[in-house]
Amino acid sequence: MAGRSETAAGQIRSSLIESSLKVDDALIRRYAAMTRDGNPLHLDPAFAAATPMGGIIAHGTLLLAPLWQALEQTLGRERLAGIVLDIRFKRPVRPGDVITAGGTRRRDGRSYDVWVEAADGTRVIEGTALSTATPARGTVRTLVQPRKKPKPGSRRPPV
Amino acid sequence: MSAVLTFRDFQPGAILGRRSLTLDRALLRPWEDLFPAEAPLSTAVPAGLLTAMMLRTYAQLVTPRPPGNIRARQRFELLALPPVGARVTTELRCLGKEIRNGRRQVHFGAEMCDRAGSPLLIERSTILWAA
Numbered sequence: 001m002a003g004r005s006e007t008a009a010g011q012i013r014s015s016l017i018e019s020s021l022k023v024d025d026a027l028i029r030r031y032a033a034m035t036r037d038g039n040p041l042h043l044d045p046a047f048a049a050a051t052p053m054g055g056i057i058a059h060g061t062l063l064l065a066p067l068w069q070a071l072e073q074t075l076g077r078e079r080l081a082g083i084v085l086d087i088r089f090k091r092p093v094r095p096g097d098v099i100t101a102g103g104t105r106r107r108d109g110r111s112y113d114v115w116v117e118a119a120d121g122t123r124v125i126e127g128t129a130l131s132t133a134t135p136a137r138g139t140v141r142t143l144v145q146p147r148k149k150p151k152p153g154s155r156r157p158p159v
Numbered sequence: 160m161s162a163v164l165t166f167r168d169f170q171p172g173a174i175l176g177r178r179s180l181t182l183d184r185a186l187l188r189p190w191e192d193l194f195p196a197e198a199p200l201s202t203a204v205p206a207g208l209l210t211a212m213m214l215r216t217y218a219q220l221v222t223p224r225p226p227g228n229i230r231a232r233q234r235f236e237l238l239a240l241p242p243v244g245a246r247v248t249t250e251l252r253c254l255g256k257e258i259r260n261g262r263r264q265v266h267f268g269a270e271m272c273d274r275a276g277s278p279l280l281i282e283r284s285t286i287l288w289a290a
Binding site (some may be wrong): 027030031033034035036037038039040041044047051053059060061062064065068069071072077080081082083084085086087088089 | 189190192193194196197203205206207210211212213214215217218219224226227228229230231232233234235236237238239240
């Protein structure tokens with residue numbers, strides 16, 4: 001049986017299974033309490049309104065939760081170890097926003113361009129997720145190293 | 160001394176401290192409340208929660224912070240997911256600081272290890288410092 005990260009044909013998925021999150025004031029407050037991050041930019045409407053953000057915004061790391069979930073749903077928990085996730089925060093997310101995390105496989109076959117976007121398609125996070133885990137034979141390896149055509153007269157099988 | 164940590168206070172290379180915590184039920188329950196789809200957590204701790212715990216360690220060690228800091232960039236290297244109930248220790252250091260495009264940027268590095276000292280999660284982050 002193919003793992004979560006593989007299609008029936010044995011290739012890794014071309015896109016991540018998307019994961020969404022509804023961001024609201026209660027979620028932000030509870031996340032702030034759990035992380036002990038009481039930055040008023042997340043909690044104090046008057047303070048936040050006076051900043052260039054123009055109002056309350058969610059914690060950046062809170063927005064990563066659906067991205068981790070998308071990676072785990074797609075790759076499986078056992079393949080999550082070995083992931084290098086490198087992201088930039090592009091836009092703020094505000095209470096009331098619904099965000100969706102996803103990604104598309106890169107040409108190297110072992111990494112994804114990842115993103116988190118708002119309902120209108122605006123990217124709020126962009127980056128890459130690289131799998132450093134040893135690829136299984138016939139899955140990632142096949143994609144990284146395309147078959148070479150054998151030279152005429154060569155007896156060696158293609159790598 | 161300033162009432163809050165300012166850009167000038169950071170010394171590149173300095174260790175800012177370390178904190179240990181146990182990933183027990185009391186700590187997992189709020190996460191399950193936030194993300195019911197991941198409940199009940201019974202085996203490995205989800206990556207999102209580890210990320211949140213790194214933020215918690217940062218918030219405890221780098222204080223008092225000026226209001227209005229903004230996270231600009233983050234890089235995680237996830238090496239292993241610890242089991243529920245594991246004791247983990249995170250060390251935080253200042254990797255550097257710079258002014259770029261007129262904005263103060265402070266670079267932090269954190270490493271979370273298990274009880275045996277094996278790394279679980281390595282993080283690099285850049286924060287736009289407000290003061």
